[in-house]
Structure formats: C-alpha cells, structure tokens
Amino acid sequence: xxxxxxxxxxxxxxxxxxxxxxxxxxxxxxxxxxxxxxxxxxxxxxxxxxxxxxxxxxxxxxxxxxxxxxxxxxxxxxxxxxxxxxxxxxxxxxxxxxxxxxxxxxxxxxxxxxxxxxxxxxxxxxxxxxxxxxxxxxxxxxxxxxxxxxxxxxxxxxxxx
Numbered sequence: 001x002x003x004x005x006x007x008x009x010x011x012x013x014x015x016x017x018x019x020x021x022x023x024x025x026x027x028x029x030x031x032x033x034x035x036x037x038x039x040x041x042x043x044x045x046x047x048x049x050x051x052x053x054x055x056x057x058x059x060x061x062x063x064x065x066x067x068x069x070x071x072x073x074x075x076x077x078x079x080x081x082x083x084x085x086x087x088x089x090x091x092x093x094x095x096x097x098x099x100x101x102x103x104x105x106x107x108x109x110x111x112x113x114x115x116x117x118x119x120x121x122x123x124x125x126x127x128x129x130x131x132x133x134x135x136x137x138x139x140x141x142x143x144x145x146x147x148x149x150x151x152x153x154x155x156x157x158x159x160x161x
Contacts, residue, residue: 004052006070006084009092011116015072016045036123040075048072051079064103069095072116082116091115 019042036042043051051071059065069081077100083093096111097103103111113119126132 004049007088008070009082009084009088011092012082020044036073040073040080042073043071063105064108094119
C-alpha cells in the first residue's frame with residue numbers, strides 16, 4: 001500500500017476487497033452485518049489510512065505502537081491493528097490496542113492473535129459454538145458464556161470503562 005508506505009498483507013487486501021468497512025447496503029439488518037463479535041466495526045479503507053496517518057504523526061516513538069501496524073477495526077475508541085512487518089504472503093498478526101491507556105509490551109503481547117485468518121476463525125467459532133448469538137430484539141451480539149480462542153479484549157470483554 002503506497003499511500004502510507006506499507007505493503008498491506010494479502011490477508012488484509014482480501015478483507016478490504018470483500019468488505020470495505022461498515023457499509024453494507026441491502027442487508028436485512030445492518031447492525032448484524034457491521035459488528036464483529038464484541039462490537040468492533042471494520043474501518044473503511046479511507047478511514048484506516050486516516051487513522052494510520054494520525055498515529056504516525058502523534059506516536060512515532062511510542063513503545064506501545066508500531067509504524068508497521070495498520071488499523072483494521074475499532075471497538076469504541078480502541079482498535080485492532082494488522083502487523084504488516086512480515087512478508088505480504090505470510091501470517092498477519094492482529095494486535096488489540098487500548099487507545100487511552102499505555103500498554104507495556106507484555107500487555108500488548110497478551111492482546112495479540114497470530115494471524116488475521118486465526119482471528120476471523122475464532123470470531124466465527126464464537127458464533128458457531130453458541131457462545132455468542134444475535135439477540136433478535138436488540139439486533140446485537142449477546143454472549144451466553146465466555147468463549148475460548150481469543151484474548152478477552154478481542155471480544156469486547158476487557159475494554160476499559
């Protein structure tokens with residue numbers, strides 16, 4: 001991806017080719033189509049570029065953010081980031097980062113999943129297992145038990161209040 005100087009991994013290109021952010025015309029229920037389990041919204045690519053440029057301008061020397069990370073989704077004010085430091089055809093780790101709290105490297109490591117396909121498979125697994133379901137009355141995710149397979153923050157369970 002040349003606008004920000006990163007090579008966007010193949011897995012990320014596939015996500016934005018499939019679904020450019022939260023707009024989903026024609027869906028019976030947009031809230032269902034827009035939210036990942038836990039309430040995260042995928043960034044539109046233009047929003048992701050703006051978010052990246054903002055972080056690059058205000059946080060270039062922080063040890064809890066890397067210029068090799070590219071934003072994927074937001075959960076309230078927090079974000080999921082793709083680690084673009086590896087080869088474009090290799091695994092793309094996904095990092096959850098709290099926006100308003102400093103996260104030391106050990107805390108960041110605990111909020112990381114090894115690849116984008118692994119994160120998506122775990123989100124799908126949350127639904128397939130019945131751990132989470134769509135509440136028809138509110139059109140939102142409702143969790144029936146705490147799911148396994150993802151860090152708690154990936155499911156919106158440890159978001160700061």
